Amino acid sequence: MAQVLVADPGLGSASHKLAQIVRYGQDQPHLRWRLWMPASTRLHPESPWQALASSGLLFAQPHPAPALLLLSDAADWREAKRIYGDRPDLPKLHLLHGLDLRHWGHGALGQPAVRVALGEGLAEGLRRSQRLREPLQVLPACLDPETLPPPLRLKQGCLVLGRDHPELALAVQQGLLAAGFSCRCELSPWPRTHWQQAMVDSAVVVHLASPDGRPDLGQRQLAAMAMGAALVVDGRPLVDGLHRHGSNALVCLADAAELIQAATGLLQDSALRARLVQGGKAVLLRHRTALERLRFQEVLDQLPSHWSAARLAHAAPALSPLPPSR
């Protein structure tokens, strides 16, 4: 029995991804799954956990002796300690979707666990921080276009996704409006359905990367590619090799003038836009969730050896971690 602890069920991309990964796990014939959430939890109708809960996987009581404990953030580790106490012999699978304390606080790193990073960008950050003792498994950034709203045939205007850089996003929007193009802009985090709907009729999407320490899961960029929008990204270290300048995106500096110029150029040049959209579709084909599913199932298949390696890593003297990156 695999017990999934969901202490803080959210609505964002990370929660969607985690729920999806639990669904992949259900295909393993030798492992049964159950979810636990705090009794006070009221799931939002759009919650990604809703489908799992309604299929009878959600239990009010945690399993007393699970064969595997699946956790994803610090709140889960806190609950694991409360429910099961310090049990270093209980196999744990830690799905990491961020770099900061919210993902590895409450003693998560002090206990052995099979650590799995969601996305190569996050894995790279975790390797750099040298906080983990265990070998790191990585799941690729993946998305199926079928899970998105169908895009409109006639697309126009620009969408600026800049929840982490509202000033820059606003400057880009103002520049595009001044140039006579329609432009919408995310200045505070939008719900998943909101930005997906905004992409439906956008010809160009400008995606401003999350700041260091907050790697995203590549979902927005993949969604833009899936919905046939030409992508402009600011040139931070690229997530999972999703972008190649001129092939499936325009990669610019995080500078308003340069981003405006790139977006304007794309809005005016339909041939270039079509080329990037085609490149995006090729990338998307390589990032379908079948690959993510396969990788996760491989992790589960090799769980005994990964778990042994994790325990062995904790038997060795601890590494001195680098100071937290800002």
Place this chain on the structure above:
Amino acid sequence: MTDISSHPLWHNTEREFLRAERLIERAVDQLQAQGLQHQQERARVGLELERALAPIQSLSAGLQQVIETMAQQRQENRLQRWQGELQNLLIPVDEAELQLQELLLQLEQPTSEHWQGQPLAEARPAIQRLQLQLLLSQRQRQVQQLQAELKELRLRCWTLETSGSAGSPQPEPDGLQGGSAPGPPAIFG
């Protein structure tokens, strides 16, 4: 008086210079031949790379088509797994294709400013001009040496001719200063 051009040192120098010229010519010819060979070799490697790329591109397109077809159908778990495996297979194929394309791109870049296109044919006049300038300056130096030698010989002759007149003051070697005594003509300043 002997003519400069008949002096043995002049002849020796001229011979040496001609020999040097011939050596330079030969070296330039060899370089030209090597450059041509190098270009041919690059073209051959480029062709081989293009040949290697073709099956990889075809494999990549085939895999993409299969993945696309599978994705369009409602899939069982097993098919999903196969699709994932195909995506997995596509990764090294993509990497190989990218590397070959980068190699091809690098191969098409000129190796240096002076060796692109038909470099030696274009650079030949400039090389010859440089060779001639070198030769000219070397010959000028040689002429100056001969002039100095000639001057010394004339001085010696004049000393021998005037040694009979005892007590007469010795003129300055170039005969331009000191009294009215005739000195050797100063033809080379």
